[in-house]
Amino acid sequence: MPELSAGGRHWTVAPGSNLLDALRDGGVAVPYSCRAGSCHACLVRCLRGEPDDAQPEALDAARRENGWRLACQCRVVDDLEVEVFDPLRDGLPANVAEVGWLSPTVLRLRVHPQKPLAYRAGQHLVLWTATGVARPYSLASLPGEDPWLEFHLDCRQPGAFSDAARALRPGDALRLGELRGGALHYDPDWQERPLCLMAAGTGLAPLWGVLREALRQDHRGPIRLIHLAHDAAEHYLAEPLTTLARQHPTVQAELIVPAELPAVLAGFRLVSRQTVALLCGHPDRVETFARRLYLAGLPRNQMLADVFLPRVG
Template sequence: MPEITAGQRHWSVPTGQNLLDALNAQGLNVPYSCRAGSCHACLVHCVRGEPHDRNPDALAPDKRAEGWRLACQCEVVADLQVEVFDPATDGLPAKVQACHWLSPNVLRLRLEPQRSLRYQAGQHLVLWAASGVARPYSLASLPQEDRFLEFHIDCRQPGAFVDQARLMKVGDTVRLGELRGGALHYDPDWQDQPLWLLAAGTGLAPLYGVLREALRQDHHGAIRVLHLAHDAAEHYLREPLAELAAAHPALQVQLLTAADLAQALGGLRVSSRQTRALMCGSPASVETFSKRLFMAGVPRSQLLADVFVDRA
C-alpha cells in the first residue's frame, strides 16, 4: 500500500484512493467545492512522488511543472509527499468589516484584508475560520470600486463553515487562502457581444461581480441576467440589480423561481451567434441552463460555468 506524507503525518492508503479523500480523512481540512477540477480549491503541492492525475488539463502547464495538483482529480498509486495550505502561517489575515443578512438564508460577509489584494471579478478565495474550517467562496466585490472583499454565504443547510459564519462578528479574524479563478470572468473582447449571466442561488455572487465589471468597462452589447431562487424572498440582490437596470437600458434582469424556470428558459432566443453565456450554481441548475442555452443556439465553446457543491 502506498504511503502519504504530509507535514509530520505518515499513513498508508489503498492503491487508487482519491488524494483529496485521503488527506481529509486525516483531518487536514483540504477545502473543495466542485470536485470536478474547475474551482481549484483543493490545490496541493506534490514535492515527492507522482499521483495518477485523471484530469491533467485542468491545471496550467507551468503549475503542473512546479508540482501542483488538484487533489480531487488525483489517485494515490505510489508513495507521495505533499504540502497542504497551513492557514496559521500561509493565510492572509482579514477582519470582518460587516456581517448581515441579505435574505432569510443569504449572509453577506465583508472582509478587510491586512494588505490589499489584487483580484478580478469571478475569482474566488478559500476562507478559513478561526476553528480551522475552510470553504471556497466567490467574490462579489470589485477591486476598482470596493474597499472590502464581499462574499454571499448560502446558509440554507448546516455546514462546518456555515455554522461558523453564522456566529461571526465585526472585528473577528478570518484567514484568506490562495486567490483562484475558475471559468467565470469578463473579457474586454466581448464588449460588443450579447452577454447572458444565469445564476442559481448564491451563484449570483461571482456573476454580480462580472456584471459590474462589464458595466464598468462600458459593455456595448445587450446584457441579460437570470437569477433562479427557491422563492421570491431569496432574490437577495433584487434592489441593486433593479438600480443597475434602471441606469443601463441594455441590461435586462429576470428573477425566477422553479415554477417560472421552464417557461423563461424556453423563451430564450439567441440574436447573435457571438452570445457569451456565463452560468453559476448547483450542478443540476448549471446543467439545466447549459442544455437550454445550447438548444437556443449558444455554441458550447461560449458557455462558461462554475458549479457550487453543497458540503455538509
C-alpha cells in the first residue's frame, strides 16, 4: 500500500487513489473547484515520489519541472510526499481596491496586486481569501489601461469564495495564484476578420476585456457581441456596452434573455466564413452557441471557448 505524506502527516492509501481525495480524506485542506484540471485551485508540489498524472499538459514545463501537479488529475501509485500550494508562500499579495454590485447577483471585485502582474485580456487567476478560500475567476480588466485587476463574481448560488467576497472591503488582503492563459484572447492577425463574441452570465467578463483589446488595436472588421442573461436586470454591462457600440459603428451589442435565445440563434447568419468566434459561460450554453455557429457554416477550429465549470462537491 502506498504511503502518502503531507503537512507532517503520513498515512497509507489504496493504490490508484485520486490524490485530491486522498489528501482531503487524510485531513489536508486542499482547495478545489472544477475537478477537471481547469481551475488549478488544487496545486500541490511533489517533494518525493511521482504520481500518475492524467493531464500533464495542463501545467507549463517550468511548473512541472518544479514539481507542481494538479491533485485532482493525479493518482497515488507509489509512496508520495507533497506540499500544498500555500498562498502566503507561493501567491502574489494583493489588496481589494473596490467591491460593489453591478446587478442583483453580479459582484464586481477590483484588486491591486502589490507587484506588477503582466497579463493579457481574457486570462484568469485563482483568487485566495486571507482565510485560504480559493476560486478561479476570469479577468475583465484591460492590461495597460485599467489600474486594477477586475473580476465579475456570479453570486446567484452560495459558494465559499463568493460568500466571503460579499464581506470584503477596500484594503482587505487577498492572494493571487497562478495566472492562466485560457482560450480567449485577441490576435492582431484578426484585424480584418469579423468577430462574434457570445457570452452567458459572467462569461461576459473575459469578453469585455477582449472586446476592448480589439478596439484598442484598431480592429477593422465587424464585431457582434451577444450577452445571454437570466433576466434583463442581469445585463450588468448594458450601459458601457451600449456606449461602446455608439462610439464604434463596427460594434453591435445584443442583450437577450433565455426566451429570446431560440429566435436569435435561428436567425443567426455568418457575415463571412472568416469569422472568429469567442464563446464563454456555462458548458451547456457554450455548446448551444457552438452548435448553432457550426450549423451556420463556421468551422470548429475558428471557435475559441472558455467554459465556467460549476463547482463539484
